[in-house]
Amino acid sequence: MVSPAVEGVRSGVLATSSEARGGEQLSLRADALLARRSALGDRQAFAELVQRHGAALYRYSVRMLGGAHHAAEDALQEALTKAWLHLPSFRGEASVKTWLFRLVANECLTMRRRRGPTAVDDKVLVSIPADARSEPDTMSLATDLRDALDVALGELPWRQRASWMLREVEGLSYEEIAEILGTSVAVVRGQLHRARANLAFRMEDWR
Structure with missing residues (x-):
């Protein structure tokens, strides 16, 4: 409840x-x-x-x-x-x-x-070809992109996902993230670097 x-x-x-x-x-x-x-x-x-x-x-x-x-x-x-x-x-x-x-x-x-x-459905990560989109379809493109990002985030290792969320979405400092995750600032920086690289790779079709 x-x-x-x-x-x-x-x-x-x-x-x-x-x-x-x-x-x-x-x-x-x-x-x-x-x-x-x-x-x-x-x-x-x-x-x-x-x-x-x-x-x-x-x-x-x-x-x-x-x-x-x-x-x-x-x-x-x-x-x-x-x-x-x-x-x-x-x-x-x-x-x-x-x-x-x-x-x-x-x-x-x-x-x-x-x-x-x-479980992650990789099909969600594949973007819709531009020539296959009708005008009504483009209205839901932002939602599709958000869904694809959620799937890509779900593929990240736990600490990478947490570090990315706390930094990119919540705007917390490296020191705050380190405190929350019980680690060092250096580790947070490394996790963020890998998270950004992994997300860029996973979201390649949406560029």
Whole structure:
């Protein structure tokens, strides 16, 4: 069963109270303050953290689990539950955002190990010949390209895919990615280089 918080992330709407505290809107508070208030049991503060970062966390989960939305929801729900339980011991050595991403990344990896690899249909990677496209067909070309990219991403080794997603989609720094994946900046750079090369090869027909 999907929790209300995860359901809010999926729909893009998360209900939060508009009541001001101390003359400030809760939605404008910094992550660090929200984390401290959450650690004290403030559910509204935690809801604001989810609202700030939930969409990115869910997007990452979906891509890392091969587009399996239910599995991504389960992974995100488990990660958010752990975040709520462990916030009192969060020491702030990394940013709250990085910490949340690491929890989600770990849950996705655990779930992927349970499920095993996802079969990939190579036919999706083959582009439609230009002379075979009618005008209505071109309207769905962007969707086809996105689907092909998703398949190509699914072919990448786990760390390459994670590094590419966190850098190219979420725009995180090399240092943040290294923290999330529990590795070094040098390893992240190497994984990204290989991921970009592999994707360029896999997407050759779409150039």
